[in-house]
Amino acid sequence: MPHLPASAALARFRVIDLTQVRAGPTACRQLADWGADVIQVQMPEHMRGDDTLGGQDGSDYQYTHRNKRSITLDLKQAEGIATLKRLIAGADVVVENFRPDVKHRLGIDYASLAADNPGLVYASISGFGQTGPLAQRPGFDQIAQGMGGLMSVTGIPGDGPVRVGIPIADLCAGIFCAQGILVALLERQSSGKGQFLHTSLLESMVYMMDFQTSRYLIEGEVATQAGNFHPTSIPTGVYKARDGYMNIAVFGSKIWERFCAILGAPEWVADPRYHDKAARSVNRDALNAEINRRLAAQDREYWVKQFNEGGVACGLINDMRGVFQEPQIQHLGMVKEVVSKWHGPQKLVGQPMQLERTPSTIARAAPKRGEHSEEILLELGLTREDLTRMKSNGVF
Incomplete structure (x- = not known):
């Protein structure tokens, strides 16, 4: 099945999703939910290297990867890299969350790809940034929550630091990345040029500290835990x-x-x-x-x-049961329904903002690994003979 846009808003854009885990896939889900043709590039089944979010049949994966198509490519093979570059040559956006050195080693960094596609918007998400003393350090949500200050102000005073109950650094980094992509696409309309943009879990977490940062930077006040009570507005x-x-x-x-x-x-x-x-x-x-x-x-x-x-x-x-029993949440229609050919009917939370003329929906359930490999490769102009040879060589 060709691209089935979830909205008319971004249906003209193609996004190549090279991400894993949560921050990057969240960014790409935002674009997919608004109609972009998001092609998720995964490792072939025999490599089994990217089963994340509880496995590809889990509810977490189903939520994060809806509205996308999936292709498998072995990026350790020259033909796999060549096929990826061919795919990117006709794309508008690439999103990746490798460690900063990996894209250069594979030859799929922004400078290399922009030479053939100068309008490309290339977005990178990392743990700590693309450069600097911690650039190569592995980054995870809870690490960013701690280093960015959130855990120091969360929890009951005297009980020690507490993590937030959702992966907020991952989610914010993904949403900020999607926002940056949209800004770059808007700018491209006037300049005709793409650009490299990047964010990180750490930067996103520090930004989300919001008024706590200004309390320190302007007033010199180091916030502490206030438990379940607002630190300044009482009661x-x-x-x-x-x-x-x-x-x-x-x-x-x-x-x-x-x-x-x-x-x-x-x-x-x-x-x-x-x-x-x-x-x-x-x-x-x-x-x-x-x-x-x-x-x-x-x-x-x-x-x-x-x-x-x-x-x-x-x-x-x-609790979550109470959330979805709330009459106002039911009225807002936040729960969307989709039918997965693998798992049957599903209910998932949709986008939290409403565009009246070009609304978002869930048009496609999360794909199985490589579910759309052949159709996407055929769209690139490859022949059935090419596909047979590539499949036998383990390229996809």
């Missing part, structure tokens, strides 16, 4: 009602007044221990204990309704 955090936990966010004096009224404690507004943000910061523990004592009188459903109707942000803390 904002996790509180316990009669039947479980919920989040409440109180930002600003007007919302503080509303919060006190709803909780049945209007006297707190004038109480010198709590009347302004500075006082509430000093007396945070006492205030939180008193809030929890009052919240224990009712269930979460009651408080969520009361606070939101009163103009105070409040919400449940859901």
Whole structure:
């Protein structure tokens, strides 16, 4: 089956996906979900070198590689490299996450490929950057979470550093990479030229520290763990009602007044221990204990309704079952359905932004390794005889 675009938005672009694990495949999934013809290049079955994300039949792999086609090529063979270069010659984008030296060794670095395809946008994702003292060091999500500062501000004070429960460095690096690719493609419309762009898990993680970076760089303040409570806006955090936990966010004096009224404690507004943000910061523990004592009188459903109707942000803390039972999430249509010829009907989360005229969908389930090798090679102009010879030689 030829390219089956998931959206009209990027359907004119072809992307060669040379990535493994999560950050690179995430970048390519973003492009595939918006219609790009993403061709995933994998090692042949006999090499078995890139079974990642829990194996190719696992739910993680199915989610990450939907809307792509797959070809296998042995890049240790000269004909495998030559075929890849032929594929790239007609492409708009290449995405890779080898260690920085590997692409040069294989002769598929940006300079080498741009000589034949000057409009090529070449995107690289690494652990620590393309150059510098750590460029050759292997990079993984949790390493970047630690080095980028996130683990130092996550968790309960005194309990030691805590990793975030998703691979946030991988995911952010992939999303930033996809954004960079789109920027480069936009720029190409005026210059006619492609370019080399790169990001890393470490850079993405530092960027995602956001206001914590400015607190240090501008004010010299080194943030520490604040647990489930906002470090500067009080009271904002996790509180316990009669039947479980919920989040409440109180930002600003007007919302503080509303919060006190709803909780049945209007006297707190004038109480010198709590009347302004500075006082509430000093007396945070006492205030939180008193809030929890009052919240224990009712269930979460009651408080969520009361606070939101009163103009105070409040919400449940859901597990994954609760997430997909949320009426608003159901209304937003975030769950998409697709039929895999290998696994049958599947439900997967779609893109989190909606383009009304060119929406994204899931048009194709994740492919098996090399599922589209022959059709892609035939599109390149190779003959059936070429394919027979290449197959017997283990090129794909």
